[in-house]
Amino acid sequence: MTDAQPDAGRDQVVMLSGGVGGAKLALGLSRVMKPDRLVIVANTSDDFTCLGLHVSPDIDTVVYTLAGLADPERGWGRAEETWNFIGAISDLGGEDWFRLGDRDLAMHVTRTRRLAEGASLTEVTAQLARALDVGVSILPMTDQSVATVVETARGDLAFQHYFVRERCEPEVTGFRFAGISDARINPVLERVLGSGRVAGVIIGPSNPYVSIDPILGIPGMRTALERAGCRVLAVSPIVGGTAIKGPAAKMMRELGVPVTATGIARHYGQLADILVIDHADRDETDAIRDLGQEVLCTATVMHTLDDREQLARDCLRALGLAIP
Amino acid sequence: MTDAQPDAGRDQVVMLSGGVGGAKLALGLSRVMKPDRLVIVANTSDDFTCLGLHVSPDIDTVVYTLAGLADPERGWGRAEETWNFIGAISDLGGEDWFRLGDRDLAMHVTRTRRLAEGASLTEVTAQLARALDVGVSILPMTDQSVATVVETARGDLAFQHYFVRERCEPEVTGFRFAGISDARINPVLERVLGSGRVAGVIIGPSNPYVSIDPILGIPGMRTALERAGCRVLAVSPIVGGTAIKGPAAKMMRELGVPVTATGIARHYGQLADILVIDHADRDETDAIRDLGQEVLCTATVMHTLDDREQLARDCLRALGLAIP
Numbered sequence: 001m002t003d004a005q006p007d008a009g010r011d012q013v014v015m016l017s018g019g020v021g022g023a024k025l026a027l028g029l030s031r032v033m034k035p036d037r038l039v040i041v042a043n044t045s046d047d048f049t050c051l052g053l054h055v056s057p058d059i060d061t062v063v064y065t066l067a068g069l070a071d072p073e074r075g076w077g078r079a080e081e082t083w084n085f086i087g088a089i090s091d092l093g094g095e096d097w098f099r100l101g102d103r104d105l106a107m108h109v110t111r112t113r114r115l116a117e118g119a120s121l122t123e124v125t126a127q128l129a130r131a132l133d134v135g136v137s138i139l140p141m142t143d144q145s146v147a148t149v150v151e152t153a154r155g156d157l158a159f160q161h162y163f164v165r166e167r168c169e170p171e172v173t174g175f176r177f178a179g180i181s182d183a184r185i186n187p188v189l190e191r192v193l194g195s196g197r198v199a200g201v202i203i204g205p206s207n208p209y210v211s212i213d214p215i216l217g218i219p220g221m222r223t224a225l226e227r228a229g230c231r232v233l234a235v236s237p238i239v240g241g242t243a244i245k246g247p248a249a250k251m252m253r254e255l256g257v258p259v260t261a262t263g264i265a266r267h268y269g270q271l272a273d274i275l276v277i278d279h280a281d282r283d284e285t286d287a288i289r290d291l292g293q294e295v296l297c298t299a300t301v302m303h304t305l306d307d308r309e310q311l312a313r314d315c316l317r318a319l320g321l322a323i324p
Numbered sequence: 325m326t327d328a329q330p331d332a333g334r335d336q337v338v339m340l341s342g343g344v345g346g347a348k349l350a351l352g353l354s355r356v357m358k359p360d361r362l363v364i365v366a367n368t369s370d371d372f373t374c375l376g377l378h379v380s381p382d383i384d385t386v387v388y389t390l391a392g393l394a395d396p397e398r399g400w401g402r403a404e405e406t407w408n409f410i411g412a413i414s415d416l417g418g419e420d421w422f423r424l425g426d427r428d429l430a431m432h433v434t435r436t437r438r439l440a441e442g443a444s445l446t447e448v449t450a451q452l453a454r455a456l457d458v459g460v461s462i463l464p465m466t467d468q469s470v471a472t473v474v475e476t477a478r479g480d481l482a483f484q485h486y487f488v489r490e491r492c493e494p495e496v497t498g499f500r501f502a503g504i505s506d507a508r509i510n511p512v513l514e515r516v517l518g519s520g521r522v523a524g525v526i527i528g529p530s531n532p533y534v535s536i537d538p539i540l541g542i543p544g545m546r547t548a549l550e551r552a553g554c555r556v557l558a559v560s561p562i563v564g565g566t567a568i569k570g571p572a573a574k575m576m577r578e579l580g581v582p583v584t585a586t587g588i589a590r591h592y593g594q595l596a597d598i599l600v601i602d603h604a605d606r607d608e609t610d611a612i613r614d615l616g617q618e619v620l621c622t623a624t625v626m627h628t629l630d631d632r633e634q635l636a637r638d639c640l641r642a643l644g645l646a647i648p
């Protein structure tokens with residue numbers, strides 16, 4: 001995107017993230033660089049109102065992961081969770097397809113109350129992260145409401161209806177983001193990107209369609225990223241023809257896009273200066289270079305904490321940043 | 325209040341209730357008469373907003389008790405409750421002095437959502453009770469907001485601040501009910517009382533100051549009770565110079581009122597045709613009769629389910645009603 005080289009005054013890293021995959025890399029980054037120099041931009045287009053409560057799944061996955069509270073097996077929600085609230089909702093005949101855990105509920109109740117009091121989602125997110133001793137700056141992509149609509153063969157579905165209730169089964173024909181034309185880039189993020197202090201932007205190994213595209217689609221976001229004057233690195237969420245987690249591969253297939261790292265490279269196009277792909281996809285290196293992107297071929301599947309730190313170091317090095 | 329005798333067309337019983345004591349008698353009544361002829365009017369002046377959620381403690385105590393879900397030891401909330409939500413709220417630095425249980429939370433979240441959607445508290449309460457298979461009609465005293473303010477030597481306190489946070493410790497100098505002049509009697513209750521079908525009104529063994537007075541203070545309530553054309557029976561919450569539960573005795577003492585069944589008789593005055601007192605207070609029978617009230621001396625302390633049914637039968641008989 002640009003050839004600007006990092007200098008001493010550039011010490012911040014901005015990472016765009018959806019849920020689990022992005023959160024894992026965010027955790028790795030937070031452990032190999034100064035956490036207060038790291039800014040995570042979380043997708044909020046899968047936010048929704050559940051039982052009257054404002055739920056921000058991607059923000060919470062990032063917060064819980066960075067706070068050490070995320071459930072390691074389930075991939076969402078909190079460790080050592082209990083489910084008595086949602087069981088009681090079932091007993092009352094309420095909607096129970098979105099499994100709100102008892103501890104998790106504290107986030108949604110607090111967020112809902114603070115938003116009703118007039119706080120912005122940025123302020124609430126900062127408050128929640130601070131309360132859980134998270135030193136990384138976690139920013140919602142926007143303070144306005146944006147809602148992913150999944151266009152499917154069975155008709156339009158709100159994202160969580162598609163993702164949780166329908167278990168990603170309906171065939172996808174497209175996406176749109178309701179409200180996005182009225183959304184404004186997060187004001188804190190806009191300041192960070194315009195500060196001249198950003199040394200690199202990382203697009204996490206998140207779903208390009210429903211996690212990253214809504215962030216990039218906020219009016220002014222691409223321009224702000226360009227003006228940051230640093231290189232953009234994207235980590236492919238596709239490894240060996242499949243997605244590590246979630247419906248990215250299924251979506252690509254249904255949209256007629258090759259389920260390959262090259263497919264991801266094409267998706268991000270000129271926005272990405274560097275694509276990080278897994279060793280399993282090394283055969284695609286030349287094809288991706290032909291698209292004008294540098295390629296870093298490394299281990300991108302993050303099973304352990306060491307994996308996360310190692311991938312984080314690889315990304316920072318590829319951006320030309322010193323690792324402390 | 326009136327000498328009207330019950331007749332065949334009069335088959336409904338209306339009971340005014342606060343929390344635990346009233347709920348126990350309501351349960352007894354629901355077991356010795358047809359539940360669908362029983363109407364419980366619950367105090368709502370201790371309703372409050374907790375963490376942004378609409379909490380109706382007295383309604384919920386009545387609902388839980390009639391649904392068989394009340395915690396038998398604690399005196400509030402649900403049996404087999406867990407506390408992970410409020411623990412997580414503490415971790416977030418939130419207000420945690422009002423202990424919302426995980427299962428209990430389902431009521432507050434559902435109520436808050438439905439009220440925000442425009443439902444009345446009457447409608448929401450009916451929905452919740454129906455979902456829990458409660459056949460008794462449970463009516464909030466009003467659909468408008470009324471808030472008990474406890475006037476104390478340390479200044480005014482919102483009821484739950486006095487009751488829960490301050491554990492009833494501040495010395496009481498008086499009470500007022502914010503919003504009561506704008507409140508309207510529950511429209512369903514108004515119809516019931518005007519139907520000519522009410523065979524008797526029972527004032528439960530609840531706190532006269534903070535549970536029953538707010539009900540009686542709703543504009544038009546006393547007139548509607550009079551127009552019902554039936555007798556009113558009150559059960560004294562004071563037994564042997566103390567209250568079975570809660571701060572009634574302490575309040576009477578601080579207000580300079582004798583902590584006796586006679587004190588209760590005086591408090592209700594001409595409204596009550598019959599006062600039910602415990603055997604422990606039989607010495608007060610003549611003093612109470614001198615005030616113009618009939619006296620039924622029986623066992624009013626409800627430890628067991630049998631106790632509740634027995635007191636319920638005693639009340640119905642004193643009102644001249646046949647027990648099926």
